[in-house]
Every structure is written in C-alpha cells, then in structure tokens.
Amino acid sequence: MFFDPATVEVASELLIGGSRVAGHSRHPVRSPSDRNIVREVSWASADQVGDAVSDAKRAWRSSRWGATPPRDRARVLMRWADLVDDHAEELARLESLVSSRIYSEVLARDVKVVSGVLRYFAEFADKVEGTVTATPVESLSLTVHEPHGVVAAISPWNFPMILAAWKFAPALAAGNAVVLKPSEMTPFSAIRIAELALEAGLPPGLFNVVQGDGGVGAALVRHPDVDYVTFTGSSATGAKIMADAAASGLKPVSLELGGKGPQLVFEDAGDLDRLAKLIARGITYNSGQVCFAGSRLVVQRGVADALVERVAAAMRDLPVGETWSPATGMPPIINDRQIERIDGIVRASREEGAHAACGGERVEHPNGAFFAPTVLRGLADDSRALREEIFGPVLAVQEFDTFDEGVALANHADYGLTASIHARDIGQAFRAARAIESGTVWINDWGRRTDFTAPFGGYKRSGLGKDMGRPGYEKYLKSKAIWVELA
Ligand code: NAD
Numbered sequence: 001m002f003f004d005p006a007t008v009e010v011a012s013e014l015l016i017g018g019s020r021v022a023g024h025s026r027h028p029v030r031s032p033s034d035r036n037i038v039r040e041v042s043w044a045s046a047d048q049v050g051d052a053v054s055d056a057k058r059a060w061r062s063s064r065w066g067a068t069p070p071r072d073r074a075r076v077l078m079r080w081a082d083l084v085d086d087h088a089e090e091l092a093r094l095e096s097l098v099s100s101r102i103y104s105e106v107l108a109r110d111v112k113v114v115s116g117v118l119r120y121f122a123e124f125a126d127k128v129e130g131t132v133t134a135t136p137v138e139s140l141s142l143t144v145h146e147p148h149g150v151v152a153a154i155s156p157w158n159f160p161m162i163l164a165a166w167k168f169a170p171a172l173a174a175g176n177a178v179v180l181k182p183s184e185m186t187p188f189s190a191i192r193i194a195e196l197a198l199e200a201g202l203p204p205g206l207f208n209v210v211q212g213d214g215g216v217g218a219a220l221v222r223h224p225d226v227d228y229v230t231f232t233g234s235s236a237t238g239a240k241i242m243a244d245a246a247a248s249g250l251k252p253v254s255l256e257l258g259g260k261g262p263q264l265v266f267e268d269a270g271d272l273d274r275l276a277k278l279i280a281r282g283i284t285y286n287s288g289q290v291c292f293a294g295s296r297l298v299v300q301r302g303v304a305d306a307l308v309e310r311v312a313a314a315m316r317d318l319p320v321g322e323t324w325s326p327a328t329g330m331p332p333i334i335n336d337r338q339i340e341r342i343d344g345i346v347r348a349s350r351e352e353g354a355h356a357a358c359g360g361e362r363v364e365h366p367n368g369a370f371f372a373p374t375v376l377r378g379l380a381d382d383s384r385a386l387r388e389e390i391f392g393p394v395l396a397v398q399e400f401d402t403f404d405e406g407v408a409l410a411n412h413a414d415y416g417l418t419a420s421i422h423a424r425d426i427g428q429a430f431r432a433a434r435a436i437e438s439g440t441v442w443i444n445d446w447g448r449r450t451d452f453t454a455p456f457g458g459y460k461r462s463g464l465g466k467d468m469g470r471p472g473y474e475k476y477l478k479s480k481a482i483w484v485e486l487a
Contacts, residue, residue, distance in 0.1 A: 002103040002324045003093050005037045010094060010188045012041045014048065014211055015195065017055045018204025023211060024048060029098050029187060032332040033322035034367040039098065041187045043212035049179075049219040052208040056150045056177040057225045059205025066147040066175035070126035077122035077173055080200035081115040087196060088112075091161065094188040096323040099160055100289055100331040103324050106161075113450055114165040114193065117468075120452040121173040124473045128174075133481075140484040145477040147175035148252070149227035152220045154241070155190075156233045157183035157334055158289045158391075163256075164190050166467040167230045168207060172197075174476035176228070177206045181220055184213045185334060217241075222248040228476065232256040232291075234389075235414070235461045242464075254465030254475055256291070256457055258389040259417030262410040263294040263446065264432060266403075267302040269422040276310030279395070282420070282446040284318055284373050287330050288393040291462075292418040294446050295390060297375075297397045298409045304399045308375060311395065312358035315373035320363050332368040333392060339369040342392035346374060349385040349396075354378045359393070389415065403428065407435045416459030420446045439463070 013020040023042025031037040044052065060066065065073070084091065091114075092106040101110060130144040153167040160182055168178045182190040194207045210216060214237065221229050221244045229245045231238055231253065238255040245251040263279050282294030299307055321328035333339045339362065346360055359374030373393040379385055385396045400406040410419055410432070418440040423429040426443075433441040439458045448456065455469035466472055 002096070002326060005031060005034065005097055005324055008093050008097045010039050010041075010097070011191045012039065013191070014042065014044050014052065015191050015209040016048070016052045016205075017059070017208070018198050020191075021048070027184070029185065030335070031098050032100055032334050032368055033324065036367060037097070039188070041184070041211050043184070044210040044216050046219045049210055049216060050223060052179050052210045053150055053152075053220065053223045053225045055205045056179050056208050059203055060149060060177035063203035063206060065177065065203060065206055068175070073173060073175065074122040074125040076201045077118050077125075077169065080197050080202065081118035081122070083196040083200055084111060084115040084118065084193065087192070091189050091192060094192060095161055095186070098188060099157060099186045099323070100286055100334055101159065101323060102328055102331050104326065109450065110159065110162050113162045116450065117162075117165045117169045117452055121170040121473055124170070124470075125173045128473065128477070138485070138487040140486055142482045142484075144480050144482060145474075146480055147476060148478055149176060150225055151176045151178050151228045151230060151476065152223070152226045153178055153180045154217045154220065154229070154231045154233065155180065155182050157185040158286060158291070160186040161189045161193060163232045164193070166232070166472065170473045171230070171476045172202070172207060174473060176476055179208045179210060179220060179226070181210050181212065181217050184211065187211045218244055221245055221251075224249060226251060229253045232467070234258050238463070254457075254467070255463045256467055257417070257461060257463040258415060259291045259293070259458065259462050260296060260389050260412045260415040261292055261294050261418040261420065261438075262296045262298045262412070262436075263420045263422065264406055264410040264436070265297065265299040265303065265307060266406065266421075266423040266425070266428060267300045268424040269303065270424050272303065272307050272310055275422055276307060276314050278446055279307075279311050280314035280373070283395045284315055284330050284393050285447070287333055287371065289334060289391050292440070292448065294420055295395060296386065296412075297395055298406060299397065299399055300406060301399045301401055304397070308357050308377060308397055312375045315375065315393070315395075316358045318373055320365065320370040322368060330370070330373065330393065332370055336369055338391065339371060342371050342390055342394060345384045345388065345390055346376065346394060349376055349379055349383050352380050352383055354380070354383065354385070357397075387413070403432070407432055410436050414461045417462035418442070439466075
C-alpha cells in the first residue's frame with residue numbers, strides 16, 4: 001500500500017478569511033476505492049457562501065491585491081508553489097483518498113502540475129502589458145488591464161487539484177480574489193492547498209474555499225458580489241451556470257465542459273501495435289473519467305479489424321484496484337450512480353446489437369466500483385454509446401471508407417473538446433485537423449502534456465473560453481480605455 005487510507009486526516013471545514021470555519025451541515029464522503037472508508041465534510045449554508053464572497057471582496061479591497069506590484073504578487077505565488085512541492089505526499093494522500101486518482105500518478109504528476117501552474121501564471125503577473133492605440137497625434141489612448149474582483153471558481157471531481165489550480169492560479173496572479181467550490185465528492189485537497197497560500201503570504205480572505213453540492217455552487221454563482229464565474233464540469237451544469245450568471249448581474253463566464261473525443265485513424269497510420277497502446281491509454285487513463293478521453297475510435301475499414309483486436313488486447317488485462325495500491329492499473333469509477341449509468345449504456349448498446357470486443361460489464365470487487373475496459377463494435381448510429389459522454393473506460397468503434405466520411409464521423413453533433421488524428425500523410429492529417437470542429441487536435445498523439453502553454457477549451461457544447469496558456473490568464477482581466485486630450 002502506498003498509504004493507509006484509515007489514517008489520513010482531513011480538514012472537514014470551510015476556509016473563510018484565513019480560518020477554518022464549521023459548515024452548516026455534515027455529509028459523508030466515501031472513497032470510491034473502498035466504500036468502508038468514509039470521511040465527513042461540512043457544507044456551507046447560503047449565508048456562509050455570502051460570508052465567503054463578502055469576505056473575499058473586503059480582503060480584495062483592503063489588501064489592494066489588484067494594485068500590489070505584480071512582482072510582489074508573483075513572489076507570493078512562487079513561494080506557494082514551493083510549499084505545494086514540499087507537501088506533495090500529504091496532498092497526494094488527500095487527493096487519492098476520495099478520488100479516482102492513483103496515488104503514484106498524483107505524486108508524479110498532479111501535484112507537480114499544481115506547483116507548475118502556479119509558477120507559470122506567476123510569471124505572467126509583470127509581463128502582460130497594456131497598449132497605446134493608433135490615434136491622431138492630438139490625443140492619446142491607452143488600454144490598461146484590471147482584475148475583475150471576486151472570481152467564483154467551481155471545479156469537478158475527476159482531476160480535483162489540477163482543475164482547481166487551472167482557475168485559482170491565473171485568477172490570483174492577475175490580481176483577483178477567489179472563492180473556490182470543489183466537487184462535493186473530492187473536497188479535501190483544495191483546503192490544504194489554500195492554507196499553503198496563507199503560509200506563502202497571500203492575504204487572508206483572498207482565497208476562500210466553500211464546500212457543498214450544486215446548490216452551494218448555484219448560491220455562489222448568483223451572489224451579487226461575484227464579478228466573474230469560471231467553471232469546469234458537465235455541459236448540463238455549464239448551461240445552468242450560464243443562465244444563473246446572466247440572471248444575477250450579467251457576469252462574464254468561462255466554461256470547460258464535456259467531450260466525446262474521436263481517435264480518427266487512417267489506413268496509413270503506421271505501427272498498429274504502438275497506436276493500439278496509445279488508443280487504449282486514451283480511454284483507460286483514470287478509467288476514462290477524463291474530459292479529453294479518446295472515447296470514439298473512428299477507423300478506416302482496411303485496418304479496423306487489425307487495430308480493434310490490438311486495442312482490445314492492450315485493454316483486456318489491466319488490473320483494477322484501489323488508488324492506494326501499487327498494483328493498480330485502472331482506478332475505480334467515482335460512485336455507484338456513475339457505474340450504473342455506464343452499465344446501462346453498455347447494456348442498451350449490446351441489446352441493440354453491438355458486441356464487446358473486450359469487457360462489457362462490471363468487475364466483481366469486494367468494495368470499490370470498477371468497470372471492465374470495454375470496446376464496443378457494431379453500434380447503431382443513434383446509440384447512446386456514440387452520442388453521450390460515458391465518462392468510463394468504454395471505447396465506441398465507428399468505421400469509414402473515404403476521407404470525407406471519416407471527418408464527418410469524427411465531428412460530433414454536440415461536443416468539440418479534443419480530437420486525435422493518426423496518419424502518415426501529413427497533408428491529409430492537416431486537412432482533417434482543419435475540418436474537425438474541436439478546440440484541441442492532436443496529430444499522431446493523444447493527451448495533454450504537462451506543459452502549460454497551450455490554451456485548452458472546447459467548441460460547441462464543450463465550452464466557452466480557454467483555461468491555460470495566455471488566454472487562460474487574460475480572461476481574468478478586463479480592459480479599460482483611457483483617453484488623454486493633448487491639444
Ligand atoms: P458536474 O457538472 O456534475 O459538477 C461540476 C461542479 O459543479 C461540482 O463542483 C458541482 O458541485 C457543481 N455544480 C453542480 N450543479 C451546479 C449548479 N447548478 N450551479 C453551480 N455549481 C454546480 O460535473 P462532474 O461530474 O463533477 O465532472 C465531470 C464533467 O466535467 C464531465 O462532463 C467532464 O467532461 C467535465 N470536465 C471538463 C473538463 C474540461 O476541461 N473541459 C475537465 C474535467 C472535467
């Protein structure tokens with residue numbers, strides 16, 4: 001065992017004004033690896049959400065964080081990043097205890113992404129400049145950038161600390177205050193990371209954490225003192241948040257939502273053994289609970305049989321297990337509701353005539369909820385397995401003959417978050433990349449790398465706006481034109 005889950009201590013409170021504050025009602029948080037391991041977290045009442053936002057606004061005004069010299073802001077974030085690295089093991093335990101993230105992956109990757117994101121955005125603080133616009137010489141027009149004020153950040157459970165950091169790091173570096181609401185299923189890493197910010201010198205109240213479900217999130221979005229809303233989660237929730245933000249003060253929003261990414265494979269793709277391993281990883285990593293999972297294999301007919309056989313072989317024997325077990329290759333599904341949903345979609349597909357090249361059912365396990373890595377072929381065009389984001393280790397196969405057919409299948413009716421194209425003919429690959437409606441396209445690859453420079457965000461129902469990269473910083477600023485009459 002990487003750690004003993006029974007002995008992990010968690011903070012069950014909210015963090016407001018730099019102090020832990022008991023919430024309004026207590027709720028169980030179960031580990032998906034072992035339903036016997038239960039912790040509690042206290043959820044904020046609507047009044048406490050109000051306190052957290054008002055406190056953040058007060059702290060933002062009194063600390064003059066937005067007007068603090070950018071290099072001083074950067075220094076705080078750099079110290080904070082070092083503290084995150086120093087507390088890597090503690091944070092990894094908190095994350096793995098209640099999420100699907102395997103401890104060794106959190107330690108090797110997720111914690112480093114958090115500290116890396118803090119450093120990356122700290123470096124922006126004194127490098128994003130205003131402009132002097134082209135006006136007649138008798139006048140001067142300056143464009144300056146200013147923080148919004150209080151940013152409400154709402155994050156999901158599938159990569160809890162990374163996806164929260166994509167929001168709080170740039171928002172704070174740009175001079176805002178942040179109130180974060182993590183997922184009710186994975187609440188514990190965020191509060192410790194926020195406490196490390198205090199230790200690094202961030203003024204108390206600039207980064208508050210409230211806990212709770214969608215009702216708490218909605219109260220946060222609707223609060224009149226919130227100036228900007230940044231969200232990662234499902235498309236359905238994103239739509240509600242956009243409506244709430246519009247109804248409660250026309251607040252700007254950015255939304256990182258769901259996906260149904262294609263792996264578009266042309267016959268000239270090359271080494272099928274290598275490709276099969278990549279495609280298998282694209283749907284089994286974090287048990288497919290990944291917004292950019294390559295969940296549809298859109299393959300040219302000539303290589304379909306050979307490739308599907310190899311993908312199924314690469315997926316078939318992955319060992320499922322607890323997030324704290326070194327033997328685990330594929331972690332649990334987050335909760336019973338989600339495993340029922342995956343099972344329901346796979347069953348319905350099979351009843352409609354699809355067959356499973358591997359998997360197709362749950363894995364028996366004494367405690368956790370696990371689903372076997374599954375490849376479905378022969379799906380009806382309108383099957384749920386092709387239309388819906390399954391968020392599990394289920395790969396849906398579609399076959400095509402011509403380039404145009406392949407691109408048409410790769411383009412999903414609703415989603416456009418990521419797509420992969422596999423082809424040796426680079427001209428064909430580029431033509432496909434331009435024709436696919438998607439915020440990210442990988443050619444001969446799949447998956448986000450740990451660099452921070454590329455903006456990430458979807459087309460269509462996959463989102464609005466970008467996280468990461470320069471746009472992921474600039475969205476936390478608004479611009480003001482200042483005119484000077486010189487004549
Ligand atoms: P979810 O939409 O159910 O919940 C996300 C967060 O929103 C949670 O904190 C939840 O409590 C909160 N919430 C729920 N209802 C709310 C409401 N009405 N108002 C305000 N907040 C509310 O999503 P999830 O199940 O936690 O996460 C999985 C989804 O997230 C998938 O669809 C996945 O594709 C998507 N996702 C997208 C990205 C991306 O970068 N595009 C990254 C990770 C996950």
